[in-house]
Amino acid sequence: MTSATSTSATPPAPVNDGRSAVSGKAVRPGDRIFLGLSRGSGVALLVIMAAIAVFLTYRSVLAISGDKANFFTTLDWNATGTDPKFGIAVLAFGTVVSSVVAMAIAVPVAVGIALFISHYAPRKLSSPLGYVIDLLAAVPSIIYGLWGALFLVPHLSGLYGWLDDYLGWTGIFSYGGGAARSLFTVGILLAIMVLPIVTSVSREVFLQVPRMHEEAALALGATRWEVIRMSVLPFGRSGVISASMLGLGRALGETMAVATVLSPSFLINSSLLDPGGGTFAQNIASKFSEADTFGQDALIASGLVLFVITLLVNGAARLIIARRKEYSGAAA
Amino acid sequence: MSITTDRPAVSHGDAPLPVSLKHARLPRWTPPVLALVAAGAGCGIGLGAGLDSTVQWGLIAALLFVFGTFALAAAVEGGRQAKDRLATCLVWIAFLIAVVPLASLLWETVARGTKVLNGYFLSHSMGTTPDALPGGGINHAIIGTLEQVGLATLIAAPIGLLTAIYLVEYGRGRLARAVTFFVDVMTGIPSIVAGLFILSVWILILGFGPSGFAGSMALAILMMPVVVRSTEEMLKLVPNELREASLALGVPKWRTILKVVLPTSIGGITTGVMLAIARIAGETAPVLLLVWGAKTINNNPFEDAQQSLPLYVFQQWQQGSEASYDRAWAAALVLIAFVMILNLVARGIARWKAPRGGRS
Numbered sequence: 017m018t019s020a021t022s023t024s025a026t027p028p029a030p031v032n033d034g035r036s037a038v039s040g041k042a043v044r045p046g047d048r049i050f051l052g053l054s055r056g057s058g059v060a061l062l063v064i065m066a067a068i069a070v071f072l073t074y075r076s077v078l079a080i081s082g083d084k085a086n087f088f089t090t091l092d093w094n095a096t097g098t099d100p101k102f103g104i105a106v107l108a109f110g111t112v113v114s115s116v117v118a119m120a121i122a123v124p125v126a127v128g129i130a131l132f133i134s135h136y137a138p139r140k141l142s143s144p145l146g147y148v149i150d151l152l153a154a155v156p157s158i159i160y161g162l163w164g165a166l167f168l169v170p171h172l173s174g175l176y177g178w179l180d181d182y183l184g185w186t187g188i189f190s191y192g193g194g195a196a197r198s199l200f201t202v203g204i205l206l207a208i209m210v211l212p213i214v215t216s217v218s219r220e221v222f223l224q225v226p227r228m229h230e231e232a233a234l235a236l237g238a239t240r241w242e243v244i245r246m247s248v249l250p251f252g253r254s255g256v257i258s259a260s261m262l263g264l265g266r267a268l269g270e271t272m273a274v275a276t277v278l279s280p281s282f283l284i285n286s287s288l289l290d291p292g293g294g295t296f297a298q299n300i301a302s303k304f305s306e307a308d309t310f311g312q313d314a315l316i317a318s319g320l321v322l323f324v325i326t327l328l329v330n331g332a333a334r335l336i337i338a339r340r341k342e343y344s345g346a347a348a
Numbered sequence: 349m350s351i352t353t354d355r356p357a358v359s360h361g362d363a364p365l366p367v368s369l370k371h372a373r374l375p376r377w378t379p380p381v382l383a384l385v386a387a388g389a390g391c392g393i394g395l396g397a398g399l400d401s402t403v404q405w406g407l408i409a410a411l412l413f414v415f416g417t418f419a420l421a422a423a424v425e426g427g428r429q430a431k432d433r434l435a436t437c438l439v440w441i442a443f444l445i446a447v448v449p450l451a452s453l454l455w456e457t458v459a460r461g462t463k464v465l466n467g468y469f470l471s472h473s474m475g476t477t478p479d480a481l482p483g484g485g486i487n488h489a490i491i492g493t494l495e496q497v498g499l500a501t502l503i504a505a506p507i508g509l510l511t512a513i514y515l516v517e518y519g520r521g522r523l524a525r526a527v528t529f530f531v532d533v534m535t536g537i538p539s540i541v542a543g544l545f546i547l548s549v550w551i552l553i554l555g556f557g558p559s560g561f562a563g564s565m566a567l568a569i570l571m572m573p574v575v576v577r578s579t580e581e582m583l584k585l586v587p588n589e590l591r592e593a594s595l596a597l598g599v600p601k602w603r604t605i606l607k608v609v610l611p612t613s614i615g616g617i618t619t620g621v622m623l624a625i626a627r628i629a630g631e632t633a634p635v636l637l638l639v640w641g642a643k644t645i646n647n648n649p650f651e652d653a654q655q656s657l658p659l660y661v662f663q664q665w666q667q668g669s670e671a672s673y674d675r676a677w678a679a680a681l682v683l684i685a686f687v688m689i690l691n692l693v694a695r696g697i698a699r700w701k702a703p704r705g706g707r708s
Contacts, residue, residue, distance in 0.1 A: 050602035054514035057507045058527040061576070064569060065530045068537070068545045075548045128442020136439050147695075152450050154623070154691050156630020158658040159680045162665055163453045166673065178404060208449045215446075239428055241435035262536070269538020271633040272658070276665060297540045301636055309552060319544040323537070330536030334529070 072320040079313035087317065092282050093299065095307065095314035104318050106282050110199055110293035111322070114274070115267040117203025117288070122210050123260045129211070130218035130256075131244060146219060153212035161276035164205040165197075169277060172196040172204070176289045191289040197279035200288040202295070205273050210263035217262060221255030222248055254336050261333030265326050271297035296322040372424050379417065386413035410441060454684075461681025464674045470682070473655075474643040480669040486679050488645040492560060492654040493686075496639065497629050499564035499649060500571055505621050507568075508575025515576070516583040517605055534573040542569040543634030551638070558640040560649030563656070566634035571624045578620025582613040615701020622694035626687045632658035657683045 080087050082100055090103025129149070133142050173196045180191035229247035238246065275298045279291040300315045307315060390409025414437045422430035469485040477484035511531070515524055546566040550556050586609050594604040610617070635641075640653040641663055657679055664676035 044600045044602075046600050046602045050605065051514075051518055054510040054518060055523070057510035058514045058519070058523065060507055061511055061527060061534070061572060062530055064572075065534060067549070068541070068569075071545060071548045071553070072541070075552065125442045125446055128439045129446050132439045132443040136436065137443075151688065151691055154626050154630075154687050155453070156632070156658055156683055156687060158630065158632045158661050159457060159684055160453065162661055162676055162680055163456055165665065167452065167456050168449075174404065208446075208453075211446055211450075239432035241432040242428070244435070265536045265538075269536075269540065271538070271540045272662060276662070297538060297633065300540055300544065301633060304637055312547065312552065316544050316548055319541050323541045326536050326538055326541075327533060330533060333536075334532045 068323070072316055072323060075313045076317035076320045079310065079317040082310060083314070091284065093303065093314075095303075095311040100310065100314070102314050104296070104321055106284055107294050107296045107299050107318060108321070109284050110278075110298075111268055111295040111325075113288065113293070114199045114202040114206060114295060115264055117200055118206035118210060118267045119260060119264055121204060121207035122214055122263060123256070125207070126211050126214035126259070126263075127218055127256055129215045130222055131248070133215075133219050134222040135240070135244060135248065146216065149212050149215050149219070153216060157209065157270060158272045158276075160205060160209050161273035164201070164273055165276040168205060169196050169201060172201055176200075179289065187286050188288055190287045192287075194291065195279065196289070197277055197291045198287075198289050199278070199285070199293045202274050202278050203288075205277055206267040206270055209270065209273060210266050213266060214259045214263040217259035218252065218256050221252040221259070224255075225251045254339070258333040258336040261329055261336070265330045265333065268329065269297055269322060269326050270295075271301050274298040275301045371426070373429075374421060374424055378420065382416050382420070383413055386410070386416060413437065414441070457677060457681050457684055460674070460677035461679075463678065465678040465681060469675075469678055473645045476643075479664075479667040479672050482671040482674070484675065486657065486660055486675075486682060488642065489655040489657045489660040489679065490682070491645060491647065492639070492642075492649075492656040493629060493658075493683075495647075495649040496560045496564045496567060496635070496654070496656055497625055499561060500567035500628055501621070501625055503564065503568035504571035504575055504624070508572045508621075508624075509579055509617065511572075512576045512579035512583060513605060513609075515580055517601075517609070531573045531576045534569070535577065537570065538633075539566075539570055539631045540633040540637070542566045543637040545569070546634070547637050557651075558638055558653045559651055560639055560646075560654040560656075562638040563635045563654070564649065566638055567628040567631060570631060570634070571628050574624035574627060575621055578623065579613075579617050582616030582620065583609060585616065586612045615697050618701075619694040619698040622690050622697070626690040626694070629690070630658050630683060630687055632656075632662055635659045636662065657686070 079095075083090075083102060084099055085092070085101035085103055087103050089105050090101055091105050093102045093106075094100060095102045133145050133149070137145060173193070176191040176196050176198075177193075179189045183189035184191065225248050229251065230243050233243045233247050274295050278294065278298055280294040280298060280302060281292040282294065283292055285292045296318050300319055303311065303315060386409045389412050390405045390407075393408050394405035414434065417437055418430050418434045421433045425433075464482065470490070471487055472485035473488035474484040511527065515527060518524075519527070543566045546562055546569075550562050550565065551558070556562065590608050590612060591604055594608045595601065599607070635656045636659055639656060639659065641659045642653045642655050646652055646654045661676045661679045661683065664672040664679065
């Protein structure tokens with residue numbers, strides 16, 4: 017019976033069309049079981065999400081109620097012993113700073129590469145390049161971490177000395193020498209890590225720009241840059257924003273690359289180039305092995321904060337994408 | 349830009365005709381020559397000022413090239429063309445900036461990884477090898493990774509697949525919308541948070557010890573949304589005529605899905621699952637929290653600590669001796685090869701078995 021199929025490759029029609037045929041009265045037992053199974057899986061997913069929120073919150077409440085200091089403003093992490101005092105101020109600072117540095121570097125470069133692949137590269141090169149970028153997105157983060165710690169860090173001290181010479185007066189870029197295992201290095205490494213994902217989403221959006229828009233601009237005598245500025249970038253703006261948010265979500269939650277590169281300490285450093293600081297994920301990974309049960313609860317509490325932050329960032333990205341879908345659907 | 353599009357027709361009286369329709373252009377050899385000059389000047393300045401890092405030489409050369417091109421084009425061709433050339437420069441530079449670290453990453457891994465990578469390294473565990481001395485291998489890590497990833501796939505693939513079927517074939521109304529939204533949200537969960545969740549339930553509340561299975565559960569959480577997303581995309585590509593034809597013959601819906609829809613999209617679904625496997629195979633953070641790592645072979649993923657490849661890389665890096673760095677690079681190379689091969693095979697399947705409508 018399965019051979020009764022047409023060979024015509026029709027464009028995917030809305031799936032709803034075929035559905036009315038079966039929603040008749042007599043529901044076969046097989047159908048009921050299958051529907052139950054597939055609906056059950058969907059519900060299981062929801063249950064898992066809810067369980068994550070509930071259990072993390074539960075353990076966090078245990079930890080925060082045992083905290084003798086303010087959980088949000090304390091600049092220390094001492095979750096063992098009889099007088100636990102710990103707070104996420106340093107972690108929040110480090111996470112935000114390293115992610116901001118990462119995005120400041122990655123987004124312009126990623127948009128550049130995406131434009132390069134979609135509009136500048138020779139035709140023959142562009143699809144293999146897109147392929148390679150997708151492959152690079154799959155490189156495990158621990159390998160970025162290993163490379164960052166053993167290759168990138170030694171190569172950055174020269175650049176940091178130079179930054180210190182010319183921009184040291186700002187305070188942000190002062191550098192005391194030594195290994196460049198600082199939040200700024202983490203930012204650079206995170207930028208390299210999120211580059212492939214931001215690039216591949218942006219490239220897809222740029223490739224969707226209606227050909228007519230570009231050709232109209234070209235016909236009016238626009239240069240290639242003017243075409244990009246007037247038809248490609250306005251069309252792709254929301255796509256780039258949501259790609260950046262997805263990248264930001266990755267950068268915020270990245271653990272191993274930060275844990276290998278950063279030399280952590282619980283202080284807020286005004287200079288980004290000097291070692292010190294920490295991020296949520298890195299702190300969990302490096303403090304975990306020596307933590308007792310209460311210490312693990314404390315780490316879970318910091319993980320909950322990270323969870324909430326990434327949820328907000330990802331939710332915002334999805335909203336932007338969803339809005340854009342409606343918009344471009346109407347336009348196309 | 350001054351484009352006058354709103355005029356019905358351009359009459360000759362509006363502006364005097366230009367004498368020549370072509371305006372001055374820089375000759376085609378300008379960019380390469382300018383690049384050479386800039387590179388030379390960059391090296392010269394770098395040497396002269398005694399800058400020790402070649403990265404700085406490159407930066408100076410790049411700046412010189414960009415501004416040189418802009419100035420030349422502005423002088424010869426006019427402002428608009430100059431901007432166009434500037435943008436082209438910047439896009440190329442962005443590309444080169446990105447290629448350098450990514451190429452270096454792959455090169456370093458291959459170059460340093462091949463040093464200790466041999467049959468012995470693949471077939472032996474660390475055992476009693478001291479961390480600071482050469483020797484030992486990753487056999488225990490390979491076994492651990494395969495078992496953990498396999499278990500995670502056994503958990504995540506059926507749930508993911510069925511969820512996608514629900515969303516595409518049945519899903520309507522609020523439940524389907526909620527599932528769609530939370531699958532999106534789930535994609536963004538940091539791996540360490542998934543690890544912490546299993547830690548809080550499995551180890552802290554239920555009181556189990558570390559095991560490969562605990563790690564698999566966290567990996568499964570990371571894998572599910574990826575499987576759902578890709579399967580959903582694939583199922584949506586199945587032409588509706590196939591479903592209608594089958595249903596019109598009186599075939600029950602569940603058999604239609606099993607015998608028509610799934611076989612048609614099986615290539616894409618396989619690809620999606622393999623890409624998801626590739627993604628979780630490299631996850632370290634949940635494994636660090638839940639599996640802990642071990643030095644010897646533990647074939648039982650349900651009891652006691654195990655090793656896994658990414659965790660092995662991390663722990664060898666932590667040891668901080670030359671021998672352990674070598675082992676870390678070699679394990680990284682094995683891991684990257686594993687992930688890349690999975691990716692390539694998956695994409696190969698996608699191309700080979702792309703939905704063609706009539707397959708059954």
